[in-house]
Each structure stands twice: as structure tokens, then as C-alpha cells.
Amino acid sequence: MSKKVSLKDIAKAVGVSTALVSYVLNNKEKEARVGKDIAAVIRKKAVELHYQPNQLAKSLKSGKSFTIGLIVADISNPFFANIARTIEDEAKKNNYTVIFGSSDENAEKSLDLIEVLVKRQVDGFIIAPTEGSEEQINYLKRSNIPFVLIDRYFPSIQTNYVATANFQAASQATRHLIANGFKRIAMIAYKSKLIHMRERIDGYRTAIKENGALKPIVQEVNYSSVGSDIQEKIGKMLAAKQPIDALLFATNTLSIHGLKYLNSKHFKVPEDVAVVCFDESDAFDFFYCPLTYVKQPLVEVAQQAVTILIDRINQPIRETEEQVLLTSSLVVKASSSHP
Amino acid sequence: MSKKVSLKDIAKAVGVSTALVSYVLNNKEKEARVGKDIAAVIRKKAVELHYQPNQLAKSLKSGKSFTIGLIVADISNPFFANIARTIEDEAKKNNYTVIFGSSDENAEKSLDLIEVLVKRQVDGFIIAPTEGSEEQINYLKRSNIPFVLIDRYFPSIQTNYVATANFQAASQATRHLIANGFKRIAMIAYKSKLIHMRERIDGYRTAIKENGALKPIVQEVNYSSVGSDIQEKIGKMLAAKQPIDALLFATNTLSIHGLKYLNSKHFKVPEDVAVVCFDESDAFDFFYCPLTYVKQPLVEVAQQAVTILIDRINQPIRETEEQVLLTSSLVVKASSSHP
DNA sequence: ATTTTTTACTTAATCGTTTAAACACTATAT
DNA sequence: ATATAGTGTTTAAACGATTAAGTAAAAAAT
Numbered sequence: 122m123s124k125k126v127s128l129k130d131i132a133k134a135v136g137v138s139t140a141l142v143s144y145v146l147n148n149k150e151k152e153a154r155v156g157k158d159i160a161a162v163i164r165k166k167a168v169e170l171h172y173q174p175n176q177l178a179k180s181l182k183s184g185k186s187f188t189i190g191l192i193v194a195d196i197s198n199p200f201f202a203n204i205a206r207t208i209e210d211e212a213k214k215n216n217y218t219v220i221f222g223s224s225d226e227n228a229e230k231s232l233d234l235i236e237v238l239v240k241r242q243v244d245g246f247i248i249a250p251t252e253g254s255e256e257q258i259n260y261l262k263r264s265n266i267p268f269v270l271i272d273r274y275f276p277s278i279q280t281n282y283v284a285t286a287n288f289q290a291a292s293q294a295t296r297h298l299i300a301n302g303f304k305r306i307a308m309i310a311y312k313s314k315l316i317h318m319r320e321r322i323d324g325y326r327t328a329i330k331e332n333g334a335l336k337p338i339v340q341e342v343n344y345s346s347v348g349s350d351i352q353e354k355i356g357k358m359l360a361a362k363q364p365i366d367a368l369l370f371a372t373n374t375l376s377i378h379g380l381k382y383l384n385s386k387h388f389k390v391p392e393d394v395a396v397v398c399f400d401e402s403d404a405f406d407f408f409y410c411p412l413t414y415v416k417q418p419l420v421e422v423a424q425q426a427v428t429i430l431i432d433r434i435n436q437p438i439r440e441t442e443e444q445v446l447l448t449s450s451l452v453v454k455a456s457s458s459h460p
Numbered sequence: 461m462s463k464k465v466s467l468k469d470i471a472k473a474v475g476v477s478t479a480l481v482s483y484v485l486n487n488k489e490k491e492a493r494v495g496k497d498i499a500a501v502i503r504k505k506a507v508e509l510h511y512q513p514n515q516l517a518k519s520l521k522s523g524k525s526f527t528i529g530l531i532v533a534d535i536s537n538p539f540f541a542n543i544a545r546t547i548e549d550e551a552k553k554n555n556y557t558v559i560f561g562s563s564d565e566n567a568e569k570s571l572d573l574i575e576v577l578v579k580r581q582v583d584g585f586i587i588a589p590t591e592g593s594e595e596q597i598n599y600l601k602r603s604n605i606p607f608v609l610i611d612r613y614f615p616s617i618q619t620n621y622v623a624t625a626n627f628q629a630a631s632q633a634t635r636h637l638i639a640n641g642f643k644r645i646a647m648i649a650y651k652s653k654l655i656h657m658r659e660r661i662d663g664y665r666t667a668i669k670e671n672g673a674l675k676p677i678v679q680e681v682n683y684s685s686v687g688s689d690i691q692e693k694i695g696k697m698l699a700a701k702q703p704i705d706a707l708l709f710a711t712n713t714l715s716i717h718g719l720k721y722l723n724s725k726h727f728k729v730p731e732d733v734a735v736v737c738f739d740e741s742d743a744f745d746f747f748y749c750p751l752t753y754v755k756q757p758l759v760e761v762a763q764q765a766v767t768i769l770i771d772r773i774n775q776p777i778r779e780t781e782e783q784v785l786l787t788s789s790l791v792v793k794a795s796s797s798h799p
Numbered sequence: 800a801t802t803t804t805t806t807a808c809t810t811a812a813t814c815g816t817t818t819a820a821a822c823a824c825t826a827t828a829t
Numbered sequence: 830a831t832a833t834a835g836t837g838t839t840t841a842a843a844c845g846a847t848t849a850a851g852t853a854a855a856a857a858a859t
Contacts, residue, residue: 127815138839143817153818154836176579177520178815181844186516188559188580197545199538206536209562218576220527220559223548237557240515377742384745403716403741406723409748466845477809482847492848493806517845520814 126170135159135166142167146174180242189430190238191221192231192248200373200400200419201249204271207423208247215431217244226313226344228253239266245430247271252315267433269426269443273317281433283425283445285417287317290449291324294369294397294415297451299332301458303367303395307358309351309379310371312341321371321399338365342375351378359388366394367457373400380408396456411454418447465509474498474505481506485513519581528769529577530560531570531587539712539739539758540588543610546762547586554770556583565652565683567592578605584769586610591654606772608765608782612656620772622764622784624756626656629788630663633708633736633754636790638671640797642706642734646697648690648718649710651680660710660738677704681714690717698727705733706796712739719747735795750793757786 128146132139137159144153145163180186189212193201205221212219220243222234231251238246245267250258255275261268262280274282291308298306308325311318322339329337338358342350358365370376376398383390390396390410398405398414405412429443467478467485474481476498483492484502519525528551532540544560551558559582561573570590577585584606589597594614600607601619613621630647637645647664650657661678668676677697681689697704709715715737722729729735729749737744737753744751768782 125815128817129815139816140818140840141838147817149818154838156837159837173575173579175520175581175815177516177525177581178844179817181514181516181520181814181846182816182818184844195545196535196548197538197541199536199541202536202538202541206534206562209535209560213561218559218561218580220557221548222552222557223545236512240512241557242514242516377746381745402743404743404746406720407716407743407746407748409746464845467847468845478846479809479811479848480807486847488848493808495807498807514845517814518847520816520845521847523814 125175126172127175128172131163131166131170131172134170135163137163146172186242186244187217188241188243189217189219189427190235190241190243190246190248191219192224192234192238192246193221194226194249194251195223196221197223198374199402200417203419204423207420208427211424211427215427217427217431224249224251226251228257232257235261239264244434245269247426247430249273250275250315252313265437267430267437269430269433271422271426273315274444276316279442281429281443283422283429283443283447284317285422286446286448287320288324288327290399290415290417290451291321291369291371292328293324293451294413295325295328296331297413297453298367298369298395298397298457299328299335301395303459304335305338305363305365306335306367306369307338307340307365308369308371309354309375310339310341311347311375312343318371325369347374347378351375352382355379355382356386359386359394364394367396368394369397371399373398373402376400376412376414377402377404380404380412390456391458392460395458397451408456410456413454413457414452416450416452418449421447464514465511466514467511470502470505470509470511473509474502476502485511525581525583526556527580527582528556528558528766529574529580529582529585529587530558531563531573531577531585532560533565533588533590534562535560536562537713538741539756542758543762546759547766550763550766554766556766556770563588563590565590567596571596574600578603583773584608586765586769588612589614589654591652604776606769606776608769608772610761610765612654613783615655618781620768620782622761622768622782622786623656624761625785625787626659627663627666629738629754629756629790630660630708630710631667632663632790633752634664634667635670636752636792637706637708637734637736637796638667638674640734642798643674644677644702644704645674645706645708646677646679646704647708647710648693648714649678649680650686650714651682657710664708686713686717690714691721694718694721695725698725698733703733706730706735707733708736710738712737712741715739715751715753716741716743719743719751729795730797731799734797736790747795749795752793752796753791754788755791756788760786 128139128142131142142163144155145160146167150160191208196202209219224231228251231254235257247269249272250270258278270280270282272284274284310322326337329335340354370379388394398412400417405414425445467481471478471481481502483494484499485506489499530547535541548558563570567590570593574596586608588611589609597617609619609621611623613623649661665676668674679693709718727733737751739756744753764784
């Protein structure tokens with residue numbers, strides 16, 4: 122890479138000190154009482170040499186990098202990719218840049234990412250925390266590094282967070298299935314202690330128990346082996362003596378894997394089994410039977426996360442944390458009622 | 461944010477110069493002949509104080525940021541999100557971090573992103589260039605900033621690039637439809653001068669012309685108004701006196717919009733119209749009729765792009781550019797043959 | 800005993816910025 | 830005539846790291 126143009130180069134070319142160049146290019150002429158003529162010359166030279174200030178040097182000096190670290194489970198998952206896109210847009214509006222990393226729901230990877238990004242002096246983090254990452258989150262807290270958790274959070278740790286009201290979302294979805302007359306409603310969730318999953322399961326359980334005649338059936342699958350786990354569990358539940366008549370999927374990936382399996386075994390929705398999914402997906406529009414789904418407020422989650430984060434970056438010392446739960450909506454289609 | 465621990469803090473705590481601390485923590489004890497005992501003390505103190513080196517300062521000194529700038533059209537598009545994920549993984553293997561930005565196929569945004577990232581001293585770029593961004597690409601060339609183009613490239617500019625062999629991909633798809641007996645095969649593409657689109661259209665045209673009896677029908681829609689444009693154009697072609705009997709979509713987003721429209725108007729695939737899509741999508745697995753699609757080698761594109769980029773970063777002066785065209789495969793399902 | 804070599808460290812410059820403080824003028828006020 | 834204020838600019842330290850060059854003391858060689 123040919124050496125880049127620095128303040129010094131402009132200074133030398135014009136025949137002044139770097140200080141003067143800095144004042145001019147930062148529009149501090151007034152305060153620094155720079156001569157009108159020389160200012161014009163400096164500006165002209167800067168354009169001529171195609172000067173681009175070195176943001177690293179600026180950040181080093183100012184202690185601010187105008188960078189946000191974004192850690193999600195997997196950037197290729199449309200759920201997170203959509204959040205990432207909104208975060209990017211909101212960040213840019215505030216002159217921030219985003220560095221991202223995927224944790225794969227793995228606490229070790231997540232810690233590694235946090236350390237890499239801390240070394241890079243990000244001004245703050247937006248994190249969808251993984252199971253077992255409490256210590257990392259506490260570390261950020263202790264270090265007074267601003268951060269906002271999204272999608273999940275830790276009830277045991279006081280932090281800023283923005284998430285969906287999952288208990289309500291899941292119970293609403295479940296009540297909807299009950300109201301439509303389904304009797305053996307199963308839920309497919311991830312095996313996880315994370316609050317978003319627990320709340321979804323609790324919401325489901327609570328709704329089921331409201332009706333004395335029904336029994337909760339929850340199947341938890343492993344993140345690392347969703348495909349095979351789902352096949353096995355759904356297969357069993359549909360082959361049972363008393364087969365299930367409805368399925369509630371706790372995330373978009375679970376929905377997709379589950380529906381693919383149903384297709385492969387030629388189970389018909391909603392004839393053989395009714396379905397309610399979590400999150401949106403282009404895929405859902407294509408299923409032969411329009412799918413009922415829980416629509417999470419992705420854009421709002423991302424926007425609020427950025428707003429809160431930048432607030433905290435600008436004013437780090439606060440006694441209270443922002444804890445936002447946004448309500449989702451149930452989009453009812455044909456997959457959740459008897460044909 | 462509580463002030464971070466620096467080399468100086470460790471040096472002061474131990475009672476030595478920062479130089480010594482730097483040598484030890486960079487494992488240069490041998491070369492610098494640091495005493496064994498003091499080295500141990502320094503290391504211990506570093507851990508105790510939870511020292512994390514300031515990467516900005518390192519980069520400023522070394523002139524290397526170990527950062528890659530990634531510019532795609534839209535990170536929330538699964539096509540690019542998947543590429544981004546692979547790039548992230550490959551970058552991490554080489555100790556690089558990725559900063560990303562979405563250009564929305566807009567040359568102005570793209571230029572803005574390039575400038576922001578240049579200021580941030582990225583070591584190189586991976587870019588899916590937008591229409592009209594030739595000048596930006598030439599600027600990178602002139603500046604000797606390493607970069608690799610992906611998905612598209614400019615035949616008029618000698619650059620590194622990794623892309624799909626689009627002409628071949630489209631002609632293969634078209635020949636497949638012809639071989640299956642379709643007579644009025646239309647292509648839906650984006651209105652774009654970019655090579656990937658032109659090659660896809662050319663591939664289609666060439667294949668059509670190989671058969672004297674057929675006539676090419678190409679409809680180009682605007683990126684910013686895909687939804688409405690597609691409705692109108694497909695609507696007309698299916699309502700014509702001689703309606704089309706097959707559709708070739710040039711990208712995944714076009715496919716999704718097109719299929720949604722077909723669904724909404726209750727056109728049946730492949731009875732009313734056969735379909736071949738570009739790219740993969742979970743959505744495709746869910747369509748009532750399994751969809752034939754052109755499978756692009758996403759992972760390979762991303763991997764090779766990173767490999768080439770890092771090569772160039774490490775050895776920027778080369779007389780030749782790496783230009784890689786990877787072959788796609790046609791995955792044949794039921795949507796492209798007469799029922 | 801003196802020189803040379805080796806060992807274990809420190810000093811200081813540097814990367815590209817920012818910015819308070821110092822400096823050297825000119826213009827105005829006393 | 831001389832102090833004071835105003836103007837336009839430079840100097841130098843700092844951010845946090847790296848590293849060539851310098852230094853001082855101990856060990857080895859003469």
C-alpha cells in the first residue's frame with residue numbers, strides 16, 4: 122500500500138505546522154484564530170492530496186473509536202442478519218461503525234470475540250449472550266464498558282437489555298391453538314437455560330395449564346444437532362398412540378427444520394398437525410399452507426438497542442439500567458386452525 | 461468507561477520501563493535478553509491487572525490493522541449474510557476482524573463506506589461492487605489498497621475477483637428448460653449493467669437462440685421496486701395471448717418475489733408455469749413444488765476471496781491479478797418439468 | 800589489571816492525531 | 830512612549846504501543 126497522506130504531508134506541502142492543518146480541517150479556525158487565506162490554501166491542498174484522516178490515530182488520542190461491537194449467535198441466520206442490518210443503519214446515522222462476530226451459541230467463542238473487540242477499543246457492545254456467558258457480561262459491567270443485551274438477558278445480572286416479551290408471545294400463541302380446539306399441543310424448543318427460551322416454554326406451559334384437560338409436551342433439542350434431534354422427537358410424537366395435533370416452534374430455525382421434516386414424511390399441515398412458528402421467514406410464505414407465526418419486533422429491538430447504547434457511551438455513569446421488553450404480535454394464518 | 465490498563469501501568473506497578481514490558485508480553489525475551497525473574501513478574505502483573513493491549517496503538521505503530529472491510533449490497537439478504545459468515549470465519553482463522561457495510565446497490569453509499577473504512581485503516585477490502593462504482597474501484601487500485609471483488613466485477617478494470625461462472629449457469633438452466641420441452645421461457649432479471657446480471661441474461665439468450673423455434677423474453681426490474689415491477693411484468697406475460705410456460709429468475713430475491721406473486725394469483729408451478737431459481741433459500745424447500753435452482757458456490761467464493769485478499773495484503777505488489785470464476789451446479793427438482 | 804564481551808535493562812524516537820501553551824508580531828489604548 | 834490586547838502561528842506533550850540504540854554493570858578473556 123503506497124504510504125498514506127498524513128497531516129504532516131499537507132503541512133510540509135503548504136509550509137505550516139501540523140497544528141494549523143489540524144485546526145483548519147477540524148473547522149476550529151475560529152477558536153484557533155487561523156488566517157483566512159492560509160486556511161483556504163490548506164483546505165485546497167488537503168483535497169488535492171486526497172487526504173483521509175487516520176481514524177486510528179484520532180481514536181487513540183480521543184479515547185473514542187466510534188465503533189460498536191456486535192455479537193450474535195450467527196450472522197447468517199436471517200433473524201440476526203436482519204437485526205444486524207438495522208443496527209448498521211442506526212449506527213451509521215450516529216457516525217458509528219459496526220464490527221461483528223458470530224458466537225455460535227458458544228461461550229468460549231463469545232469470550233474470545235469480546236476480548237478481540239475490547240482490544241480494538243470498541244466504544245460499546247450489543248450482544249445476544251450465549252448460555253454460560255454470565256462471567257463475560259459481569260466482566261463488561263465491572264470494566265464499565267457500555268453494552269446492551271438483545272434477544273436474551275440474565276435476570277440475575279442488572280444490565281441494559283432489549284428483548285421480546287417472550288412469555289406473553291408464547292402464551293398467546295398457545296392460547297390461540299387451544300381456542301382453535303387443539304388438544305395435544307407440543308412445543309419444540311432449544312435445550313437452553315437462556316431466558317428467552319425459558320420464558321417461551323413457561324408461557325406455553327402456563328397457557329396449557331389454564332385448561333385442565335390439556336397436558337404440556339415440551340421437546341428440547343440441541344443447537345448443535347437440531348436436524349436429527351427434531352426428526353426424532355417430532356417423529357415419535359406423531360407416531361405415538363395418542364399423536365400430537367399441534368406444534369409450536371420456539372424459533373425460526375426450529376420451525377424450518379421441523380417443517381422440512383414434516384414435508385419429508387408427508388405429514389400435512391394443518392390436517393395431520395397444526396403449526397405455529399416463531400419469527401418471520403420468507404420460507405413461511407412459501408409453505409403450501411400459510412403459516413401462523415409470532416412476529417417479533419426486530420427493527421424496534423435493534424433501534425432501541427443502538428439508542429440505549431449510544432446514550433450510555435455518551436454518559437456511562439447511571440444508576441439505573443434500561444430494560445425494555447417489546448411486545449410481539451401473532452399473525453394468524455391457516456396453519457393453526459382445523460381445516 | 462474506567463481507564464484501561466496500559467503498558468505504562470504495568471511498568472509502573474513492577475518498577476521497570478514500558479520497553480521491557482512490551483518485550484516480555486510480545487515474547488521477545490530472547491532477542492531483548494530480558495531477565496527470567498523479572499519476565500515472570502511482568503507476566504504475572506499483566507494477568508493480575510487484566511491487561512488487554514490497545515490494538516489501535518499497535519496498528520498505528522505497525523501500519524497494519526488486521527481488519528478487513530466487507531461491502532455487500534445488503535447484509536440482511538441471506539445470499540450476502542452467508543458469504544459474510546464464511547468471510548468472518550476465514551478471517552478469524554488468520555487473526556483478522558471484519559467490519560461490514562451495506563451499499564444497497566447504491567454507488568454513493570458504497571463510496572461513503574469505502575471512505576469510512578479507509579479512514580479506519582482496514583488492510584483490505586472484499587466488495588460486491590455496485591453499478592457505477594468503477595471510479596471507486598479505480599481509486600482503490602491507484603491507492604494500492606488490496607481488494608477482491610466478489611459476485612460481480614468490471615471487465616474494463618483489471619482487478620482480483622471471485623465470482624460464479626454466470627453465463628454458464630444461466631445457459632445451463634435455460635437448456636434444461638428447453639430440453640424439458642418448454643417453449644415460451646421468460647427470464648426475470650434486475651435492470652443492471654453489472655456483469656453478473658449481463659452474463660446471466662446473455663447465457664439465457666444464447667441458450668434460447670440455439671433453438672431456432674424459441675424467442676428470448678427478458679424482463680428487467682428495478683432493485684428499488686422489485687415487488688411491484690415483478691407483479692406487473694409476470695402478470696402481463698401470463699395474461700398474454702401466448703402466455704409464457706416457464707420462468708427463470710436471476711437471483712434469490714427475484715425468485716422469492718416472483719413466487720410470492722404466483723402464489724397470490726394462484727398460478728400453479730409447474731402446471732401453469734415452470735420455474736428455475738438462482739441461489740439457495742430455505743424458502744425454496746417449502747414451496748409446494750420442489751424448486752429447481754442454480755446453486756452458487758457461496759462458501760468457495762468467500763473462502764477464496766479471503767485467501768486472495770490476505771495474500772495481497774502480505775505481498776501487495778504483483779503484476780497479475782487473481783481472477784476466479786467458480787462453476788455452479790443446477791439442482792433439478794420438480795418445478796422445471798411438465799407434470 | 801585491563802580490555803572485551805555479555806547481560807539486563809533504559810532512553811528516546813516513532814506512528815498520526817489533538818490541543819494547551821508559548822511565541823512573535825501588529826494594533827489599540829493609556 | 831509604553832503597557833495591553835488581539836492576531837496568526839509554532840512548539841511540544843500526549844494517546845499506547847514498538848524497537849533501535851544507548852548504558853551500566855557483571856562476567857569472561859587477555
